[in-house]
Amino acid sequence: MTVNRVNNIWKIFQKKYKNMSLPVKAGFWFTICNFMQRGITMITTPIFTRVLSEEQYGLVSTFTSWQNVLILITTLSLYKAMMNLYIKYDNKEQVLSAVSGLSLILTLAWFIVALVFTNQISEWMQMSKTLVVCLFVSFIAQAGINCWQVYKRYTYEYRSLISVTILLTAVSSLLGVLCVLLVSSSAESRLVPQSIVTVIIGLVIYISIFKHNHTVYNKEIWSFALIFCVSLLPHYLSEFVLQSSDKLMINYMCGSRDVAIYSVSYSVGSLINLITGALNSSFAPYQYQQIKAKNYERLSTVANQVLLFVAVMLGCLMLFSKEVVLIFGGKKYIESATVIVPICIGIFFNYLFQLFARLQEYYERKLTVVIPSILCAVLNLILNYIFINIFGYQAAAYTTFFCYLFFCFIHYLFYKRVCKELLDGMQIYDIKFILVLSIVVILGGFAIMVVNSILWLKYSLICIVIVMAVVKRNIIKKYINKILQENK
Incomplete structure (x- = not known):
């Protein structure tokens, strides 16, 4: 019975795989x-x-x-x-x-x-x-x-x-x-x-x-x-400042030991990059192709689905941050778990800004790509210098999150300008959905910080989520099938 069931699942997968674009x-x-x-x-x-x-x-x-x-x-x-x-x-x-x-x-x-x-x-x-x-x-x-x-x-x-x-x-x-x-x-x-x-x-x-x-x-x-x-x-260098300069500053200001602790937390937070990296591998060319074909409504729908998926994955990672740190680094790095939440929220906005920036790059609006990058890179360096000296390496996670949020907002303003000037005011993305999701990610992240310190509440919520996923499995399955169909 079990073998037949596995074979049936494999046949269904093969059929769906052949129909994929x-x-x-x-x-x-x-x-x-x-x-x-x-x-x-x-x-x-x-x-x-x-x-x-x-x-x-x-x-x-x-x-x-x-x-x-x-x-x-x-x-x-x-x-x-x-x-x-x-x-x-x-x-x-x-x-x-x-x-x-x-x-x-x-x-x-x-x-x-x-x-x-x-x-x-x-x-x-x-x-x-x-x-x-x-x-x-x-x-x-x-x-x-x-x-x-x-x-x-x-x-x-x-x-x-x-x-x-x-x-x-x-x-x-x-x-x-x-x-x-x-x-x-x-x-x-x-x-x-x-x-x-x-x-x-x-x-x-x-x-x-x-x-x-x-x-x-x-x-x-x-x-x-x-x-x-x-x-x-300047834009690429500024991206580096936002992503990696904090480690260099921690090295010079606090020492290599603090770099190691911060790096473990950043590595855990960056686990989501295995998702976003894979998505971008196909979504970035897809985005260019859909803009060229003027399939804006379809692109907006797919963008919403991708962002929601990234947000859910980040939520899971934040919820299990301590457990993942113990696997990665052991007890000597456990203190790094305290900064995983702001790192994860920053990663969300790092992914989000790319949706806006890629439209500007498509239309070769180099100045509007460079200006936000330089502003936020300088802001990040200043904030890191001030707050790492006061609060230690942990401050780098919060300053980077804040700068990514600011970075994303400026790119949104330039994105609106491109839409107004070149697309007759037509909005490619569903901004209301993106705004609501962004607020949920921020508030949810800091709520998870509180939950992580109360073990019985944390594991009760995990059990509830698992039960809900099982109960709503048909709805989840339909949603995944819808994503596959709309990406064809």
Whole structure:
């Protein structure tokens, strides 16, 4: 009986899967891929947090933060111009090859500069020379990987993308664990294998790109990519300030131990990125395509469903924040659970602002994208400097949440301006729904903070939610089917 039931479920799934559109299939597999990626990370992170000292784990987090900001400068984030280029050029492989070629030249030039000034950079970043070399050599490989990933996502070629992504994550994590356990419990043992694997895969991808299309130089593509990305560079840097600069400031103001504690809480909060990352992999190209086709009503409906899904996932994560911290870091990191709620709320508004910003990017309104980013980045730096000095590393979570909220509001105002000037005042998104959902996320988040401190109430609510989900399972099933149908 059980076997027959499993077979029936499998047949139903196969039938529904065959009827899915290509974007929905791609989104499904991108979600599976991100779950597998995060699953690998979840398995290995508790090993690193327990084997490495808090100072060494803090150094790993600091390395990652420097990596996030310097890759913006060394590559100019040229891959982010590719979606706009795909609207202008039919030859997608030519765009991929040309942008990859320019990215390769830029990162090689920066790598040579880093080799010349290794001592100075090492002292400035408070990292070893080995890590500095790893940092800049990984930029060369990562630039090509990023361009290739955008191409695969835009064309919904999810099979090869998933294979490479899982291979990169699994091998680098496995080698990192082995080196930390068998060689030395240091940041170098964690990061050097990761850089080596990235370089090898990046080299293979570069060869594949240039083998299929030899267009390393194209004046028009290079000019558009440079103008587009250089003009948006302040925006990308400001995004980094909002996402990662707090770790660097905590490192300089409080020390690497507090960086490690804050990083664990941020990693737990960022678990939702496995959802949002997968959604964006298919939803960002879908959004561009629906705007181009002027299917605004359909886009609005899908956007509401995506936002609601993200909010529910964040709510679950906030509710189980202490349990997830114990799994990730153990008891020595339990204090980090206190800041997961504001981090999660900030992540919601970080996702929300992208809906507004992407419309501006589509119409190449670079100034309206850059201005909010700069304002909020400066505000974040000022607030972090003031409140980290007063309240410690915990303040960074609240200042970042506030800045994302402010950031989102300014982008909404510019979004309205674009709608007024270019769409005859037509609103693409359901603003009333978004406003109500945003208020629920904020109030619900802080209510969960109270509930988390009262265990009997917390687990009673969890039981109620589970029972309601079982009772209303048919309604939930219909809602999920509706999402799949509207994404076709």
